[in-house]
Amino acid sequence: xxxxxxxxxxxxxxxxxxxxxxxxxxxxxxxxxxxxxxxxxxxxxxxxxxxxxxxxxxxxxxxxxxxxxxxxxxxxxxxxxxxxxxxxxxxxxxxxxxxxxxxxxxxxxxxxxxxxxxxxxxxxxxxxxxxxxxxxxxxxxxxxxxxxxxxxxxxxxxxxxxxxxxxxxxxxxxxxxxxxxxxxxxxxxxxxxxxxxxxxxxxxxxxxxxxxx
Numbered sequence: 001x002x003x004x005x006x007x008x009x010x011x012x013x014x015x016x017x018x019x020x021x022x023x024x025x026x027x028x029x030x031x032x033x034x035x036x037x038x039x040x041x042x043x044x045x046x047x048x049x050x051x052x053x054x055x056x057x058x059x060x061x062x063x064x065x066x067x068x069x070x071x072x073x074x075x076x077x078x079x080x081x082x083x084x085x086x087x088x089x090x091x092x093x094x095x096x097x098x099x100x101x102x103x104x105x106x107x108x109x110x111x112x113x114x115x116x117x118x119x120x121x122x123x124x125x126x127x128x129x130x131x132x133x134x135x136x137x138x139x140x141x142x143x144x145x146x147x148x149x150x151x152x153x154x155x156x157x158x159x160x161x162x163x164x165x166x167x168x169x170x171x172x173x174x175x176x177x178x179x180x181x182x183x184x185x186x187x188x189x190x191x192x193x194x195x196x197x198x199x200x201x202x203x204x205x206x207x208x209x210x211x212x213x
Contacts (some may be wrong), residue, residue, distance in 0.1 A: 002121060005045045008038045009126040009160070013102060016133040019153060020098045021091050023083045025145055029072050032152050036064025039156055042163055060159075068152065075145060089140035098133050105129035123164055131157030 015035040019028045040060035047053055076082075087094070102125075109125035134153030141147055 002046070005042055006122050008042060008045070009122050012038050012156070012160075013126055013129060016102070016130055016153065017095060017098055019137060019149060020094045020133060023085065023087075023091065025081060025084060025143070025149070026073065026076055028146070028149050029069050029076070032149055032156070033065050033069035035153070035156055036068070037061060039159055040064055042160075046163060064156075072145065072148060079145065081143065081145065084141055084143050084146045087141050087146075089136075094136055094140050097136055101132035101136065102129040105132060123160055127157050127161035129157070130154075130160060133157075 012035050015031050015038075018031045022028050022031070040057055043053055043060070044057050089097070105128035106122075106125040109122075109128060112124060131154050134150050134155070134157055136150070137153055138147050138150030141150065
């Protein structure tokens with residue numbers, strides 16, 4: 001089971017590079033949805049079976065794999081945008097930075113004093129790498145929807161790390177994490193709608209045109 005979990009985490013890391021390297025926003029959303037599904041399966045692989053676990057897995061798969069991507073795809077269609085054409089940092093540069101961040105994550109995780117049951121797994125480096133890649137997407141993209149995608153990747157990184165602590169997390173904390181994610185995306189959807197309505201663009205760099213009168 002742990003071998004399969006590590007393989008899913010490697011696939012998740014590869015999806016980070018897909019998101020970093022594509023200009024097609026809808027494709028990036030689908031990639032993040034696949035990443036969410038992969039991560040949603042992980043709890044079933046690393047923790048013993050229980051109906052509580054089944055409920056958490058189903059909730060994660062539903063939220064990360066269906067509901068949130070569907071909401072973002074709806075925002076993309078309403079805004080009528082397809083590509084991120086002029087990011088703050090070019091796609092080749094972000095891929096290189098993503099590779100550097102991933103390497104640093106593995107190097108840093110190797111020096112951490114992990115518990116014996118966690119030392120042979122790649123949960124910690126995968127978590128740090130995903131968090132950094134999500135932050136890189138968030139900071140390097142101009143369009144608000146692309147930044148929401150970066151936020152989702154960051155949340156996936158936090159989720160990976162949280163799997164190591166799942167035995168100690170009560171039901172309400174886990175449900176609260178999903179609720180925070182849904183609320184965050186909902187708020188970002190409102191922001192995206194207002195930006196697009198007022199500026200006829202989702203380029204967040206145009207917000208610097210606002211001045212106090």
